[in-house]
Amino acid sequence: MYIHISSLPFRDLEIFDTDTRLKNAGLEDTEAINRMIAQNPQKLKSILGVDAVVTGEVTHFDQIFIGVYSQIAVGCKVNMWDLNTGNLLWRARHVNRAHAGGISSNPVGLLMAAVAAVWNLRGTEMLSQTDDVFREIASTIELPESALAMQASLPKIDLFACINSGKPFTAGQPVSLRLIGDRDCKAYVDLGEFKSAIPLRPLSSDMKTAVRAEVMHSIQEQYRKSGHELTQDLMRAIEREMASREIYEGVYTVAPGEQMYGLMSKAYLVNSSGSQVTAMDPVHIIDIDARPPNTVTGLTSLSLDQRVDLTWDQNIEEDLAGYEVWMGPSPLSGYALAVALEKNAAVIDQLENFEPAFVKVRAFDTAGNRGGYSRFTKIVSLPEPNLNDLPRPGPSLGGAVVASALLTKDRSPYTVQSDLVVKPGATLHIAPGVEILFLPGTMLAISGGNIAVYGRKNQLVRFSPVSANNTPGSWGGVLLKNSGHAVFEYALIENAETGLTIINSQPLITHTTITGASQAGLHLQDNARPSITCSVLSANQGQGGMVVEGEGIAPVIRNTSFVNNNPFEVQSYAPIELDLTNNYWGVESPGADKFLGQILWEPWLQSPPKRCGE
Incomplete structure (x- = not known):
């Protein structure tokens, strides 16, 4: 909804800023916000610094499966409130239903579904229906003639997503972002408040040719498996749609020490007249974690018969996943992983008594970052303690x-x-x-x-x-x-x-x-x-x-x-x-x-x- 409201000729408050101001005011409960709108709207105006707010409620958001087919239903009702008076300025309600799992005969629908499949994007069908619902709702807001003319000149974004999300990005890893939209535009992406203006550039001709071949092959395979006929007219229509659009791509490379979770990427497409449209990717949330755990300290050992018990200080990182214990025959080289475990204690067994070895420990987090090794310690299993x-x-x-x-x-x-x-x-x-x-x-x-x-x-x-x-x-x-x-x-x-x-x-x-x-x-x-x-x-x-x-x-x-x-x-x-x-x-x-x-x-x-x- 925010994407379509923000594309209208109004000044809007970014989602992150809205959430931050509400949280700072202690308004994290929906019922409390609704009570303030009804009882003291001017106080909410002073908190947010806006003249009006839009509230809403999701009425439908489900997918019913019947065999290989499914029905998707997305619905919402929204209200716009004047914070000066508390009056209702506008309301709308809409439900969108669509069938999935079959074969679309719409060239644009076929094209975008095939691109989503090639790029391994998930949740695109539900997201597409959600986008249609909010576009329909936003279209009912009355605008002056001048604003309508401005809307007509806006560029169009057909698809935008982070194409390699799924697990936290660590140091040196690329966050790959792609957008399909109008040609001859400038495109860039913000990753929440973390990074802004990441440039997206058109794919090279070779890469675009390769993507085109993959997409066409995906469409042909989909039709072949379904037993439907892909006509020449439909093929030409799909190719025309592809030719009329540009694929923009950008990469953000994670730097060491960076850490931010729950980033929603927002894309901007600006045409030659300066008109701008935005799109967000709420499905592929981006987590960045290039901050390794602290170096393990306090490593101690207890010598027992054919084994050594190790303990060390507990790390305090919230995303800590566990520890690795490494063992080798000398203090400076030859180490191999002995055991990985969650607790700050380990038992190294099946040792030869009196045979010295050396161990060191490091922590790792849920993103796979490894911290520095502890100081090595010499261990010797003994038939009797001490x-x-x-x-x-x-x-x-x-x-x-x-x-x-x-x-x-x-x-x-x-x-x-x-x-x-x-x-x-x-x-x-x-x-x-x-x-x-x-x-x-x-x-x-x-x-x-x-x-x-x-x-x-x-x-x-x-x-x-x-x-x-x-x-x-x-x-x-x-x-x-x-x-x-x-x-x-x-x-x-x-x-x-x-x-x-x-x-x-x-x-x-x-x-x-x-x-x-x-x-x-x-x-x-x-x-x-x-x-x-x-x-x-x-x-x-x-x-x-x-x-x-x-x-x-x-x-x-x-x-x-x-x-x-x-x-x-x-x-x-x-x-x-x-x-x-x-x-x-x-x-x-x-x-x-x-x-x-x-x-x-x-x-x-x-x-x-x-x-x-x-």
Whole structure:
């Protein structure tokens, strides 16, 4: 309605200004405005600064579908009020009905419908009927003869639209605007109060030829699919209509930092005599958002077993959509997207413990703008929280360990100068890839304390002699006596006197190799209750692979290989039968000569266990 009222020879107040002044006066309710017109019209005049206002009510706005056809109904009633007196100056009412979904026989209607289809414009049928209703209503306003003459000289706009709306435009993206109307005119567009006088220029001859071909093809396809005949007379009429009109095009390129939502574009077409007509596109509302979210701050991490919990400060942008967490192997390069999420917290899981990585976070909004990255932070998943806060002794070790400590690869190799004894209340944590070298006669004793060996398949934790010749019996070995928590994962104990002695302890041992011991690979004494899986005892001398003696012994050993241990793979002096079934004994069919004592070794594995939990 505003388009047609504003084209009349009156001074009008722009829609944006009208809405702003009413809002500032607290008049956002239609009933309140109508009461003011009836009771105090001069106050409304002072608010808006106009002599008259037009109010209206939509009476019809619907589309009824029947098969492939539909009926569109658009209706409105309007009143014009004198704000000096409150009297009614003019009223009108009109309803327009039309059928859609069929084939138009009107050349102009066919042409505009085809253009709308080619440009992927939506809602054009309803908009066309709305435009016709308001044009009919506005035509009933009586004008003086001089004004009627002016109206007759106005140029004509057939179609105007933003042809690529649908989602917010971001920095560098073009807002494309097109207008079809009279030839030999000047055209420009305002985007509300945001940008004005965006020039529209006629398409080049090549582009116009391409558009013409697309439009004609669209019309022909529409007729072909409907089974109707497109006559030569109608084709010529359509071509004449196209030739009589100009297609104007303009582009506004969004600049970084710009942001404005809900823009309605308004086009102006001015002919050579200076007469001007306007058109608005209320269907294709334009949203511009080239303002990225602020840089994320306050990134912190919490190290847990095979995962890291991240938190950061919440961004406050109204159009915030979420965050991206990026992770890489180094602080400055190699980052890849780890996860995208809505909340300001993330869990990065399936990590290798002790393997460092780096993360940074950025926010993104509903328009797809990405903010700056946060400062990177180093993350390390750990089998126990706060492990990285522990003291890190070395590289020389020896004496009593009375408080928990962490041995790390960056300080490796460590050298044990004297017996290293872990006392009650202390835990010795050993990270992947650590190598501990022992001087002759020294050993590692977990005496009432705890030990956690966190090796990995490609980063074993090695317990070895310091001597270059590396002969069996070069150092004392590892003793677990009255230990609390004891875990060995991917460890290698080599060339000790006795590889591992267990007394009154229940260690968990997996993927660990004990080899080259001069007295025995594994010595189980009173109340030894180890759980051993996927491990290897090989080439151990003296008493062989494993010696068992004492009371209360209850080992659980499965999927473990005993290979080339002499004189026996296992010797047992325990008063009970040991269950050592489902292990590999170095050959496909072992004999009883590999064992001494009460040992149940059948059934056995015919080959080394494969995969074994990896």
